[in-house]
Amino acid sequence: MSDDLQLPTEDQRAPQTVPPRIGVVGAGQLARMMLGPAIELDLPLIVLASAEQESAAVAASEVRLGRHDDETAVRDLAREVDVLTFDHEHVPTGYLERLKAEGRVQVRPGPGALVNAQDKLVMRRHLSDLGHPCPRWWHVKDIADLEQALRENSGPVVVKTPRGGYDGHGVRIVERAEDAADWLEQHGELLAEQKVPFTRELSAQVARRPGGQTATYPVVQSVQRDGVCYEVVAPAPDLDEAAQHRIQRLAAAIAEDLGVTGMLAVELFETADGTVLVNELAMRPHNTGHWSMDAAVTGQFEQHLRAVADLPLGSTNLLAPCAVMVNLLGGSAPELVSGARAAMEADPGIKVHLYGKSVRPGRKLGHVTVVGEDPVQLLARAHRAEELIVDGPKSPDTTGRADEAVTSGGHPNPDRPRTPEETL
């Protein structure tokens, strides 16, 4: 299953003297956030976008128009680059298998690894075979299978479409087998899982290079809202060092076992007794790793590029004791500019990231990160900024203190907003 490890097309002893050209299939915010690091590392990058106004397409210097599920478009991009990587996992596996077989472009992650992030049935089967901790699960091919799952589970099960799901789409809680009859007809087969009585969700990011080098990030705590990642605290509070390391080893082992190249996010359920179970896998930079852009020596977008370009991986150390990230999900404000201005005015320490997307309720439009010491205080600051940005400043007159000074107070008190007494 280690795609890239089996490819003898690169000689580790003959260092490249020109940077590899990287093609990114998909032009959402993940491709967009690769652009800054690609510029700094001087890695030429081409984005495949299905429309000119997509998040990464408006910001990239090189854009090709074409859909991720159009094999010709993907092949045309592949012809222009040395390495193909992804903004999302929805490129049909067959396209990538054929590109890999031809051997003219490096597909990273390779199709044999990526299928585990594309197909939840494949993922469950592989992880279970490898002995990695999963919720109890059933491969459902007909109503009888689902009835058996419900019986064996003695209660409702979580039913998932094997492919195409994201952000809560393709997931349904099912109490009676008939409730999933439509999906069974549509998809032919489904994954049913035990509904895990988790106490919280954790996420572990790890990067892996083709030769096998890995770099693991601190395990983080994540909170979903309506199935969408909403809030992340890094590192996860109240997770002792032994558990932290055990989960990091699990993530690195999954990356190794599946032969991942690039970033891997392992989303986990933590239960009352401290057991963790793998929920989902993503083989790309992931929402639960956005904090690292502002709070780790090497952010996940830079790290993904280093991994797929086969450059040595960077330090994953934190730059502050704690970082929190809160997503900007479309709210009542029709635009984010005035809210972002108000949020920056209210708190000079927040980092605002906007994805250049039009506002729709619940849509991922950006995120804010705050670094400091106390997670409770940092979350309060991040949510205050979030509310100002997605719902707009209530009273524009309270903002606009344009003559207040910001002075460096040195290290390490970045989590305290400046007060007027500290002005010059």
Place this chain on the structure above:
Amino acid sequence: MSDDLQLPTEDQRAPQTVPPRIGVVGAGQLARMMLGPAIELDLPLIVLASAEQESAAVAASEVRLGRHDDETAVRDLAREVDVLTFDHEHVPTGYLERLKAEGRVQVRPGPGALVNAQDKLVMRRHLSDLGHPCPRWWHVKDIADLEQALRENSGPVVVKTPRGGYDGHGVRIVERAEDAADWLEQHGELLAEQKVPFTRELSAQVARRPGGQTATYPVVQSVQRDGVCYEVVAPAPDLDEAAQHRIQRLAAAIAEDLGVTGMLAVELFETADGTVLVNELAMRPHNTGHWSMDAAVTGQFEQHLRAVADLPLGSTNLLAPCAVMVNLLGGSAPELVSGARAAMEADPGIKVHLYGKSVRPGRKLGHVTVVGEDPVQLLARAHRAEELIVDGPKSPDTTGRADEAVTSGGHPNPDRPRTPEETL
């Protein structure tokens, strides 16, 4: 002299709901390093480049071709944007005066401020009139003036061309008046300065918004090599808090007095008794502030964009007790890719920034930053990386430990390279 303060074209009480379009005149590495933050803040940015292969032109999504000293090219760019700012200070002042008078575009910094970074005679006159500390200086209009300066100084003077100098160009140590006769003929007038017996050079960065808000960075220590910035330590070692604040206040006062909008760098001489004298001014992100990209909450490129876009300024707090930056000046390696790979392999904690420029001896090709605690250790690491990158890895066989793992060791020990014992 406060250009932007006198412009009544913006109403602070009516927040903009669309981001201002920003035009950057010049496409060197400073414009290039604005691109990442512009993407994250979703600020549309257009670069005016004199050639397609310039540092920022190869990386920007929007590029116009034209020279900074071609008034039509500058005006064409101005027509497309709301705010005009700069990669360098060489745009003729007259062009900007005319644009400002027409009032259709915000010129930031405005010509009345910028002239102090363009013309060293204007700068000396203004700073002296304002009572800011300068070396003793003479306005030299003929050989007799220079002879008098040499007599009054009782020794050699530093002669500078008023305009067009950078990185040591346009600066000459003169012992006899005849040694500057050619420049006098060429430039009509010159600046002569006392040769300051400085113990070290310091630099103070400050950002200023149109409404007057300022944000000051920690004062840094800089070392030049052949007139080119080479090494920076932030904050400046052995600079007590009182001196730190005094110099920050000086920089903010200069920004205020000259009406600067955007980043201002004040380069200073420190003498044996702790006195500081202003050496040069730059009104844009500056080489002595590159460390802030990786080691401050708000990097100078983001801060410059926030200032010229009239967004609230961000925190200038450090993310680590110390950061060092070393420039990558063209050395014996014909390309930087293999050296950068070796440097990343040797030290996962370094941050490498490459400007996408072809190699020429002494040319600024990139920089590396390292954050941590001990400046001596950080400088050793940064210079080791620098040597590997600009002179190339001596033996490619010593690199390529592609199976070594990088594990987050948490905060706050980012200045210690990982050891094999720490692998998973």
